[in-house]
Amino acid sequence: MTGRHLLPLLLCLLPLAACPDMADQKRPDMAEPEPVLRGPTSSLPVPGTVARGERSAWDVLKDRPEMTPALLERGRERFNIYCAPCHGVAGHGSGLIVERGFPAPPSFHNDRLRDATPGHFLSVIENGFGVMYPYGDRVRPADRWAVVAYIRALQLSQHAQVSELPEPLRERLP
Amino acid sequence: MAQVFKPSADIILRAVILIIVIAVIVTVVSGWLYWHSGWLTDVAEAPEQPVPFSHRHHAGDLNIDCRYCHYTGEETAKAGLPTSETCMTCHSQLWTEAEALRPVRQAYTEGRPLWWQRVVDSPDFVYFNHAAHLDVGVGCTTCHGPVQEMALTYESHAYTMGWCLDCHRDPAPNLRPEGAVTAFDWRPRTGLSETERQALLEARDVHPERLTDCYTCHR
Numbered sequence: 001m002t003g004r005h006l007l008p009l010l011l012c013l014l015p016l017a018a019c020p021d022m023a024d025q026k027r028p029d030m031a032e033p034e035p036v037l038r039g040p041t042s043s044l045p046v047p048g049t050v051a052r053g054e055r056s057a058w059d060v061l062k063d064r065p066e067m068t069p070a071l072l073e074r075g076r077e078r079f080n081i082y083c084a085p086c087h088g089v090a091g092h093g094s095g096l097i098v099e100r101g102f103p104a105p106p107s108f109h110n111d112r113l114r115d116a117t118p119g120h121f122l123s124v125i126e127n128g129f130g131v132m133y134p135y136g137d138r139v140r141p142a143d144r145w146a147v148v149a150y151i152r153a154l155q156l157s158q159h160a161q162v163s164e165l166p167e168p169l170r171e172r173l174p
Numbered sequence: 175m176a177q178v179f180k181p182s183a184d185i186i187l188r189a190v191i192l193i194i195v196i197a198v199i200v201t202v203v204s205g206w207l208y209w210h211s212g213w214l215t216d217v218a219e220a221p222e223q224p225v226p227f228s229h230r231h232h233a234g235d236l237n238i239d240c241r242y243c244h245y246t247g248e249e250t251a252k253a254g255l256p257t258s259e260t261c262m263t264c265h266s267q268l269w270t271e272a273e274a275l276r277p278v279r280q281a282y283t284e285g286r287p288l289w290w291q292r293v294v295d296s297p298d299f300v301y302f303n304h305a306a307h308l309d310v311g312v313g314c315t316t317c318h319g320p321v322q323e324m325a326l327t328y329e330s331h332a333y334t335m336g337w338c339l340d341c342h343r344d345p346a347p348n349l350r351p352e353g354a355v356t357a358f359d360w361r362p363r364t365g366l367s368e369t370e371r372q373a374l375l376e377a378r379d380v381h382p383e384r385l386t387d388c389y390t391c392h393r
Binding site: 022023024025027029030032077080081082085096097100101102103131133135137138 | 252297
């Protein structure tokens, strides 16, 4: 092949050298500083704002949902993920993190917390309490009633009166 | 005319041919080994992180659920990397003087996240969605390997297209029961009959027919 033919051929290959790497496109990815302000790429919404097409947290929370086995099951799962590390699976306040030195939370099985309103629990989840940080970003509004329902069930499980049991169950007690 | 090739030329020719053949074999074999080794894909290599975070310590020993820190995966495409506030829910009280945790405290007071080095990062032309998988019971360790045993996080295998397709062609053995997506000890089912397969797929309303179409992952 002569040089006369080689040159156009090489020119044809030139655009390939400018090919962008499609694997890394020009958009900031998660956990990368955003390029203009060097701030986070994802940040929390301004307090009090509601995304279009979504219900506000208050709208979701204002009515207590019906107590159902499905709600309790959801509450059990969420409680075990987000609360049990400190409060323990039964709510006595002795989870694994507390064993490693985190200040112990109060047990859910005392008269004060048994008598506390559901609103108190909803507020502690959303805003935190003392050294406990808020969990509102992790426990979504729709799940908060489920967690409260499960805490109520835990409290009942440790404070049931024999006289309140139905007859067939009472007979099976030792 | 003088002789151009001496009798020894024959031996040299044979030697040269032998060397060429060996060279070709060595190139092909080592190329194959390199392609399938971790070097090309960074498998089993842990990048340096701003904080030496240990999954073995937190998820393994302390038994903290994956979703305590990666809490957006059930609803959105991204599992999410924890913010500095998530670390501070515990480290505001624990190891508050530790030098290793200084970047966490600093990021928290400045109100910014930590810039973690990504470990599992698909190319940007691939569409992946965590919620779609967690919803039908494909669990974390099925895809990410034994994260709960990693002192520093690394890729347990290469996340190639072939790896995705292996499961998309036959997802049934990997569908876990309700509530088990973060369990460590769950193993894929083996020896499933065709009816058992269909039952598993039906229970989760999964339709593998369209899972191997290009536009499922490249959109």
